[in-house]
Amino acid sequence: MRSVPVMIAAFVTYIIITGSITAYDIITGAVTAFAAGLLFGKHLVSNPSKALNPARWVRFALYFLKYITVIEAKAHADVIGRILSGDVRPGIVKVPLNLGDEYARFLVAASITNTPGTVTVHMDDHCVYVNWISVSTSDLEKRREEILEEFEENAKKIFEGGGA
Structure with a gap:
C-alpha cells in the first residue's frame, strides 16, 4: 500500500514530462511508475492513507499552479x-x-531555491539559511514573512493538514 502514492506521482510526472498520452507512453509510464513504487514506496511513504488523501493532492496541484504562474512572475x-x-x-x-x-x-x-532572488543554503528543524538578493531587514519575523510565509502556509496545508 505504501507504493501506491509513489506509483501515482511517478506516472503523473512521466505523462506531464513526455506531454503525450499515446499507448506507448501510457504503458512505459505505468511500468516505470510500478518500478518506482516498488523501489521507493517503503522509503518515501510512512502513512499511505495520508499520502493518498485527494484533498492533499488537490492542494498541491493548486499550489504548484500558483507557484509557476503568480509567485514566479x-x-x-x-x-x-x-x-x-x-x-x-x-x-x-x-x-x-x-x-x-x-x-x-x-x-x-x-x-525558496526555485524562486529567483533566493537560494536555500542550509536548513535544520527550526530555521532556514537563505542567500537573499536584497537583505531588507534584520528582524527575523519580517524575514520569514518576506521570504517564506506563503510557502510555509501552503506546505502546512498540503503535508500537515493545517488551514483551509
Missing part, C-alpha cells in the same frame, strides 16, 4: 527591477521555520 519582475536599478544587497540570512513535517520543510526549501 512576481519574483522574476522583482529581480529584473533590482538588476536594472542596481538595488542589490545580497546576504545570507537566518529565517525561522515553523514546520514539523520533513516533506513540508523540503517543499519550502525547494520553493
Whole structure:
C-alpha cells in the first residue's frame, strides 16, 4: 500500500514530462511508475492513507499552479527591477521555520531555491539559511514573512493538514 502514492506521482510526472498520452507512453509510464513504487514506496511513504488523501493532492496541484504562474512572475519582475536599478544587497540570512513535517520543510526549501532572488543554503528543524538578493531587514519575523510565509502556509496545508 505504501507504493501506491509513489506509483501515482511517478506516472503523473512521466505523462506531464513526455506531454503525450499515446499507448506507448501510457504503458512505459505505468511500468516505470510500478518500478518506482516498488523501489521507493517503503522509503518515501510512512502513512499511505495520508499520502493518498485527494484533498492533499488537490492542494498541491493548486499550489504548484500558483507557484509557476503568480509567485514566479512576481519574483522574476522583482529581480529584473533590482538588476536594472542596481538595488542589490545580497546576504545570507537566518529565517525561522515553523514546520514539523520533513516533506513540508523540503517543499519550502525547494520553493525558496526555485524562486529567483533566493537560494536555500542550509536548513535544520527550526530555521532556514537563505542567500537573499536584497537583505531588507534584520528582524527575523519580517524575514520569514518576506521570504517564506506563503510557502510555509501552503506546505502546512498540503503535508500537515493545517488551514483551509
